[in-house]
Amino acid sequence: MYSFRELQKACKKEAGGKEIRLAVLGNCATQFFSQAVKGYGRLSGLNLTVFDADYNQIATQLLNPSSEVYGFGADKILIWLCTEKIYEEYLAEEVSLRNAFAETYMQKIQHYWDLIENNSKAQILQMNFFEIDDKALGNYSSKMDFTFIYQIRKLNYLLAEAEAKNGKVYPVDALSLQLNLGRDFFFDAALYYHAKMSVSMDALPYLAKAVIDVVNAMNGKIKKCVILDLDNTLWGGIIGDDGMGGIEIGEYGKGHVFTNLQRWIKQLKDCGIILAVCSKNEADIAREPFEKHEEMILRLADISIFVANWNDKASNIKMIQESLNIGMDSIVFLDDNPVERNLVKEKCPDIEVPELPKDPALWLDFLQRKNYFETASYTGSGSDRTKLYQREFERKSHQQSFETIDDYLQNLMMEGRAKAFEPVKYPRIAQLTQRTNQFNLRTVRYTEDDIKRLAEDKGFITLYYTLKDKFGDYGLVSVVILKKTSEKDLFVDTWLMSCRVFKRGMEEFVMNHVVQTAKENGFETISSQYIPTKKNQMVKDIYEAMGFNRDGENLFHLDLDTFKTAKTYIKEADSDE
Structure with a gap:
């Protein structure tokens, strides 16, 4: 972790890209x-400008x-209500009213x-509350509704x-930091x-990092995939040498460590993180525990891409990344072997490769504290996403049997x-704007x-495409938002598409559909912009x-009368399907 002095110096660091204004x-x-916060943001590559309001002026700033704060033109406003001040307000309250505090x-x-919301377009970051247990009734305080801890x-x-x-x-989960670091360290x-x-x-x-984790996620900088080694990573032992009966997995002894790690990884999959396997192994042998070991938590159905061969892992990871069509900086690679980790970091510098502790018993807590999988949205479609990528891998294999695209x-x-x-599609559409x-x-x-x-x-004319x-079924893959700038012109406010269907x-x-829609609504031109x-x-x-x-520079327009329908092999589905 950086020191505060290092973060202070980093405030002077130049950063490119779109400016983010945080109050x-x-x-x-x-x-x-x-x-x-500003220093951590700059070190994370964010062009972050921070406005720090005067002490204890929340109501004064927001009511006017x-x-x-409003004049600053913030994209995001962070509210920090510290528990010490809240405690003082609580103590000033009449005892008879404290149960409704x-x-x-x-x-x-x-x-x-x-x-x-009424005075700006800023998104809100809200810090939750540290705990102070004043022991007014000792441990009994936790069950009495008028006490502060309650x-x-x-x-x-x-x-x-x-x-x-x-x-x-x-949310910015400040309470979890206090629990992990301890109140004596934190306060x-x-x-x-x-x-x-x-x-x-x-x-x-640590608190600055928590804020920047959230800001990064809000700006689409997230991890989408975990690539997993197998031997001595998902289970103890080497499947090729020890066999099914010799690997350590299950509720007893060292196997419990790997079982709980698998439970957490499966939860990541259920939350939408893509799982892939990259192992130096014979493919049939590597798959066997997933298919036959009764105490395995992860199964082949949980894995989007399974690669087991004797090629170097960096090359295999590049193949997985290209198949998934995601950025290297969207991937976390877990491997117990420091030699393999170093090779991957050298060949794929953008990938996140955690330096796992030597003792596997420490891995789960270590990974959870790293908070690699911060997100700003959730649609509950994690299992569907795994199936989508499994089908995509089938498509790529199928493509090899054809001579022409x-x-x-x-x-x-x-x-x-x-x-x-x-x-019904609002959550998924919002998620695409945040993640694409x-x-x-x-x-x-x-x-x-x-x-x-x-x-x-x-x-506006708002459209989504499946x-x-x-x-x-790929599901919802593209979003277009058209702004009516005049009676004759539409402006493409947003056009995004899942890279799984590009080309x-x-x-x-x-x-083709956008132009058709524009014509049907009486428009003659479409203007657009590309922001690099x-x-x-x-x-x-x-x-x-x-x-x-x-x-x-990066501005365009289309006269609809001159548009020539673009060639595509996609047929429009019947409207009643």
Whole structure:
């Protein structure tokens, strides 16, 4: 972990890319915290600018539409209500009213959220609450509803419930840091009383990292895949030497370590993380535990791509990455062998390769604390995603039997469908805007509430596209948001597409439909923009390829009368299907 001094120096570090503007509001002193957040952001490659509001001015700033916070034009506003101040408010409350303290305080927090939503377009980062157990009744305090420990725990619960219902609020789990690091490390009483700082100088970098983890996820910088070694990683022992009966897995002895690791990895899969295997082994032998060992938690159905051979792992990982069509920086590779880890880091520098402790018993806690899998959305479709990638691997194998790409695409028997945004799809559409980086022309991120607003706004035409072929259903693969800029012109606010269907004719299918929709609604031109990022270079020429004319640097327009229908082998599905 960086020291606070290192983060202070990093504030001067230059960073490219789109500027992210974060405002910090706290009822405690936040100056050093804001510096730590900015420094951590710069070290993470974010062009982060931070506005630190004056001490304990949350209500003053949020109630005034002309305040400094709103004038700053923040993309994101972080609210930090420190437990020490909350405790002081609790003690000032009449004893007879303390059993309702959490509900009353939660109303104040939601009022803050409403003020932000009414006065700005900023997303909200909300820190939850550290615990203070004042032992007013000793251990008995935890069951009495008027005690502070009861109320602060209830407040954390109420906060989580409220966040789950508000798509513009993103949690920063400060409490988990306090639990992991310990209150003695996290809190410096002298610093609080003299400087009103609620977190020690040593703990500030950990809290800053938690904030930047969330900001990165909100901006689409997330891990999507875990690639797993097998021998002495998913089980103890070497399957090729020890056989099925000799490997360590199950509830007893060392096997319990690997069983719990597998349980956690399976949970990652259920939450949408892609699982792949990369092992130096004979393929049939490597698969055997997944198929036949009764105490294995992970099964072949959980693995999107299974690679077991004697090639070097770096080459195999590159093959897996290309098959999944995701960035190397979206992958975490787990291997017990430091030699293999170093090789992969050398050959694939963008991949995340944790330096696992020597003792496997420490691995699970180590990986959980690293927080590799921060996300800003969840749709509950993890199992479906595994099947999608398994089918995609089948498609790539199938492609090798054709001499031309045209023959292959025709043989897929693809069907596409276009629909207007509808409520059941809002979570998935929002998730795509937050997670799609490569085929994304402007990389605008939207929350579920934003998607609902756009769908109901008559100033926009909002479309999503699905695709299926003979191997299965890709599901929702593309999103287009068109803004009505005049009676005759539409502007492409958003066009994104899953890279799983790139070069399948889906981009042509989408554009054909967009032009058709524009004509049916009486428009004559479509204008568009490409905003370059580090990851979307693959689509920098897409508009010109579709027949648009260039108007300037990364600006384009299309006269609809001149558009020639693009060739695609995707047929439009019947509307009643």
